[in-house]
Amino acid sequence: MTMLAPHSASGAASIPQAPHPEGLTPVLRCRKITKRFGGLVAVDQVDFDVYPGETVALLGDNGAGKSTLIQTVAGVHRPDGGTIELDGKEVDIPSPLQARDLGIETVFQDLALCDNLGAAENIFLGREVPGKAYGCLPGLNNARMRSEAKAVLSELHINIRNLEAPVRTLSGGQRQATAIARAVYWKAKLMIMDEPTAALGVPEQKKVLSLIETLKSRGVPVIIISHNMQDVFEVADRLFIMRRGRAVADLRAADTNANEVVRLMVG
Amino acid sequence: MSAKSTSLSSPAQDAATMQDEVLAPSNLVAFAGRMWAVLFLIALIVFFSITAPGFFDLFNFQAVGANMAVLLVLGLGQTFVIISAGIDLSTGFVMGLSSVASAIVMQALTGYPLPVIILLGLMTTLFIGLAAGAVNGVLVAYMRVPPFIATLGTLSIAEGVAYVLSGGPPVSISTRGLGFFGNGFLAYFHPEAGVSFLAMPSGVTGTAVRDVLGFFPLQVVYIVILASFCGWLLGSTRFGRHVYAVGGNPKAASRAGIPLGWTLFKIYVLCAVSASLAGFLYVLRFNGGVANAGDALMLSSVAAIAIGGASMLGGQGRILGTVVGALVIAVIQNGLVILGIDPFWQYVAVGAVIIMAVLVDQAKGRFFP
Numbered sequence: 001m002t003m004l005a006p007h008s009a010s011g012a013a014s015i016p017q018a019p020h021p022e023g024l025t026p027v028l029r030c031r032k033i034t035k036r037f038g039g040l041v042a043v044d045q046v047d048f049d050v051y052p053g054e055t056v057a058l059l060g061d062n063g064a065g066k067s068t069l070i071q072t073v074a075g076v077h078r079p080d081g082g083t084i085e086l087d088g089k090e091v092d093i094p095s096p097l098q099a100r101d102l103g104i105e106t107v108f109q110d111l112a113l114c115d116n117l118g119a120a121e122n123i124f125l126g127r128e129v130p131g132k133a134y135g136c137l138p139g140l141n142n143a144r145m146r147s148e149a150k151a152v153l154s155e156l157h158i159n160i161r162n163l164e165a166p167v168r169t170l171s172g173g174q175r176q177a178t179a180i181a182r183a184v185y186w187k188a189k190l191m192i193m194d195e196p197t198a199a200l201g202v203p204e205q206k207k208v209l210s211l212i213e214t215l216k217s218r219g220v221p222v223i224i225i226s227h228n229m230q231d232v233f234e235v236a237d238r239l240f241i242m243r244r245g246r247a248v249a250d251l252r253a254a255d256t257n258a259n260e261v262v263r264l265m266v267g
Numbered sequence: 268m269s270a271k272s273t274s275l276s277s278p279a280q281d282a283a284t285m286q287d288e289v290l291a292p293s294n295l296v297a298f299a300g301r302m303w304a305v306l307f308l309i310a311l312i313v314f315f316s317i318t319a320p321g322f323f324d325l326f327n328f329q330a331v332g333a334n335m336a337v338l339l340v341l342g343l344g345q346t347f348v349i350i351s352a353g354i355d356l357s358t359g360f361v362m363g364l365s366s367v368a369s370a371i372v373m374q375a376l377t378g379y380p381l382p383v384i385i386l387l388g389l390m391t392t393l394f395i396g397l398a399a400g401a402v403n404g405v406l407v408a409y410m411r412v413p414p415f416i417a418t419l420g421t422l423s424i425a426e427g428v429a430y431v432l433s434g435g436p437p438v439s440i441s442t443r444g445l446g447f448f449g450n451g452f453l454a455y456f457h458p459e460a461g462v463s464f465l466a467m468p469s470g471v472t473g474t475a476v477r478d479v480l481g482f483f484p485l486q487v488v489y490i491v492i493l494a495s496f497c498g499w500l501l502g503s504t505r506f507g508r509h510v511y512a513v514g515g516n517p518k519a520a521s522r523a524g525i526p527l528g529w530t531l532f533k534i535y536v537l538c539a540v541s542a543s544l545a546g547f548l549y550v551l552r553f554n555g556g557v558a559n560a561g562d563a564l565m566l567s568s569v570a571a572i573a574i575g576g577a578s579m580l581g582g583q584g585r586i587l588g589t590v591v592g593a594l595v596i597a598v599i600q601n602g603l604v605i606l607g608i609d610p611f612w613q614y615v616a617v618g619a620v621i622i623m624a625v626l627v628d629q630a631k632g633r634f635f636p
Contacts, residue, residue, distance in 0.1 A: 097524055112522045116515035116582030117508075125512055126523035133503035140503060 017250045025088045026051050027190050027221050028073065034081035035068050042068040044245040045082065050190060053219040055212060057226060057236035057253075061265050065245040066225055070192055073223075074106045075099035086189065103189030107179045107196060115168035119160050120149035122167055123182045152185040153177070156214055158207075173204030180211055184220070191215060193224045197231050209235050229258045243267050303627050304574050304591045307620075311595065315602035322605050326480070333450075333486040335597035337362075337545045337552070339590060340490060341561060342568035343497045344541025346589045347534045349572050350501070352514040352581025353414035355403060355535065358542035359565030360425035365395040365546035366556030367429045370438040373445070373550070381444050389547060396543030399425060400536030408531035429558035439555035449551030452481030453488055489548060493541070498586035500537075510534060514581030570617055571596055574624045595620060 026049040035043040043065045050056050060066040072079045075093040083090050086102055093099045099106070113122050124145045133139025146163050153160055158177040160170065167175050176196060183191050196212070197205040212235045215222055226232050232239065233253055241249040241264045249264045316323035341358050348355045373388040399421055406417035432438075453465065457479045460468030467479055501507040509530045512520035521527045542561070549560050571592030577584025599616045 096522055100524065108522070112516070112519040114512045114515035114519050114582070117511060121508065125520070126509075126525045128505050128508055130505070133499055137499055138504065139499070140505060140508065 024051050026085075027087060028223075029085040029088070030069075030073065030082065031085070032082040033069060033072055033079045033084070035065075035072055035077055035079050041245050043072070043079070046242070046245075046247045048240060048247065050221045050223060052221055053216060054237045055216050055222045055224065055235050056238045056240055057224050057232040058240050058242070059226070059232065059261060059265055060242035063244070064242040064265070066242050067194070069242070070106075070194070070223065070225060073099070073190075074104060074192055100186075103187065104192065105183030105186065105188035105190070106192040106194070107176070107183060108194055113167050113175060113179055116166050118162075118164040119153070119167055119170070119174075119178045119181075120146045120163040122178055123149045123152070123185055125182075127186070148185065149181070152181050156181055156184060156211055158211070171204060172200045173207045176200065176204070176208050177211060180208075180215070184215065184218075188220055191220055191222045193222060195226055196224055197226065197228060205231065229261065232261075233258065241265055301576070304576060304588060304595065304624070307574075307623075308591055308595050308598065311598050311602065315598065315605070319602050319605040322602055327601065327605075329481070329484050329487065331594075331597045331601045332490070333484040333552075334601065335593050336486040336490045337548050337561070338564050338567055338571065338596065339593040340493055340545035340548060341542055341564050342571045342589045342593055343493060343586065344538035345568050346497070346572050346575075346577060346584055346586055347501060347510050348414070348538045349569070349577050349579065350510050350514045350581060350584045351531060351534050352517075353407060353531070353534070354418065354569070354579075355538045355542075356415065356418040356565065357399060357403060357422040357425055358538060358545075358568065359561035359563070360422050360429060360558070361395065361399045361539050361542040362546040362549065362561030362564070363556070363558045364399070364425040364429040364432070365392045365543035366549045366560045367433040367438055367558055368392075368395050368556070369547055370440055370550050370556030371432060373442065374438060374440045377440075377442050381442065384442055384445070385448065388550065392543045392547040392550075393540060395546075396540035397536060398539075399543070400539030401532075403539060404532035404535035407535055408528040414535075426558065433556065433558050435558070437553075437555045437557040440550070445551065446554055448485060449548070449553070451485050453483035453485065454481070456480045456482065486548065486552065493544065494586060494590055497541070501586050506530070506533065511582060514583075516582075567596055567617065568593075570621045573621055573628075576624075576628070578628065592624075 028048070028050040030046065030048040032045045032047065033043055034041065034045050046065070046069055048069065058066045058070060068077060071077045073084060073093065075096045075098050078094060084093060085091065086104075091102060093102065093104070096106070114125060117125070120142075129141040129145050129148075131139055131141025131144065149163055153163075156177065158174070158181060160174055160178070167178055170178070180191075180193075180196075193212075196208050200208060209231060212222055212224070216235075216237075224232070224236065236253045239249070239251045239253055239256065239261060240247065241251070241261060243265060244267075248267070251261075312323075321327060341362060345355055345358055369388040369391040372391045373384050376384045376387060403414075403418055403421050406412040406420070407414045447466075451465070455463045455467055457468045457471050457475070459475075460471050463469070467476065471479055501510060509520065509525045512523070512525055513527060513530050513534075517527055520530075545561065545564075546556065550556050572584060572589050573579065573592065574595050575584065575588025575590070575592035577588060596617055599620070600610075600613050603613055603616065604610060
């Protein structure tokens with residue numbers, strides 16, 4: 001484990017910090033993010049960076065502030081203090097929609113899929129490709145949406161036999177994959193996954209993890225929030241650990257182990 | 268294992284059974300499940316053709332088509348509402364109110380040219396539809412009043428206003444020629460005078476009128492146009508896709524950037540406008556308006572939608588299904604009348620079909636997704 005001088009004086013005086021690639025602009029740079037709910041300080045002056053192509057696991061016990069921190073990036077909460085930069089430019093993220101427009105795609109725990117629609121329809125939900133109906137009326141270009149959906153799914157090695165079948169008929173892993181494919185298709189600059197494997201069976205978990213590897217190889221940075229230590233060590237390059245609203249460690253996955261992480265999480 | 272539990276609740280099972288489940292049901296069973304309303308309609312037609320003399324007859328079929336026009340048009344807009352996981356209870360009295368209001372306007376215009384009367388009557392109709400729809404839309408979409416309660420309120424208001432305007436009894440229109448638009452045909456044929464379009468063959472008078480045959484009732488023409496429009500809107504446009512999304516998972520729809528409030532607002536306006544147009548068809552057909560013209564039809568129209576395969580939980584349904592559902596109801600009514608069975612048995616028969624529709628829908632969920 002490497003212990004370096006922290007980049008900034010954040011809430012915790014000095015936290016174990018992984019070396020960051022030099023000369024690269026972080027895709028996401030959070031500085032002194034603070035979020036309060038009434039008297040409770042859920043996130044206390046946290047600095048959090050994500051560099052191109054890396055997978056960062058955000059860890060912490062319940063109530064550690066990891067979800068709140070991520071929700072300020074996803075536009076669900078507005079921070080009470082601090083700044084968020086995307087590709088070096090300071091941004092304001094007032095809503096989830098705005099976050100999406102900025103290229104921050106969040107795969108929520110409840111997936112945000114319409115169960116009654118097909119995979120292709122879900123991938124293009126809200127961003128349907130216009131086309132013609134019955135040759136002359138304005139309509140939707142379903143053929144194009146299907147072929148593009150097929151392309152992105154096969155690019156990610158996801159096999160969904162019938163793109164029109166309602167996604168409720170798909171397995172948990174296929175649904176998760178659909179949600180991820182949507183983010184990939186719309187060229188996510190940064191992907192946030194909230195407990196991506198929590199609700200899946202073991203074979204499905206493997207699939208989602210390999211999907212994250214695929215994303216990494218495409219240079220899309222991924223933040224995953226997870227409780228599953230095994231998953232975390234399998235895919236994450238870096239672990240960012242929070243405790244009671246503060247950042248307590250920022251470690252390279254290769255330099256640490258589960259025991260140490262748990263110790264940091266519970267303090 | 269039911270389709271519902273394919274959700275994320277039982278992950279271990281999911282992984283194991285998922286493959287089988289998606290593949291298991293035979294295509295034939297799936298097809299029958301999807302098409303059961305059509306198959307049932309065919310069975311009804313065969314049954315009545317055998318048992319009810321005079322049922323299997325082009326002119327009887329035309330009458331069935333014309334008779335179901337008002338019911339179907341009420342159901343067209345309601346289909347959007349039901350797919351969005353809502354319900355509009357007010358359609359019946361919005362229809363009544365629009366029939367009364369337009370009849371009053373048209374009667375007041377007696378003496379003006381027929382096109383003027385019809386145009387202003389239609390504008391009154393649309394005004395009522397837009398107004399009622401806007402009220403429902405604002406309440407449901409923006410003030411988050413549950414649709415059942417919001418539209419129950421507008422139902423009562425529309426009923427009250429309709430009775431106040433009409434004073435109770437039907438408002439009749441004395442202008443001649445209006446009846447043609449409600450009861451006329453696209454084409455006429457007389458053995459001697461030959462074929463004519465949109466009017467009786469010239470020179471046919473007196474008892475000879477009885478020999479004239481009409482083809483393509485205008486009421487049927489209207490519903491073909493309106494149903495095609497709604498079918499396109501729901502099945503082929505962005506708005507239609509959003510209706511399904513809002514009904515399937517409003518949270519997901521909203522996260523995907525679909526404007527939830529605005530979509531719901533448009534759905535309720537569309538529904539009320541279709542109800543008001545049903546009122547206008549009623550006026551054309553009966554040369555007048557009645558406050559409670561649509562009272563009994565509202566539930567029948569929902570029945571048609573349910574028979575047509577829409578889920579009352581939202582997210583599922585098609586315009587073609589609603590058309591088939593309305594046909595099932597209209598054929599039952601017509602067949603029972605021809606058989607000479609007490610007309611009140613219609614309600615029993617339609618009720619039984621509705622329950623059947625729901626059972627089939629549940630069975631669908633059990634046996635295949």
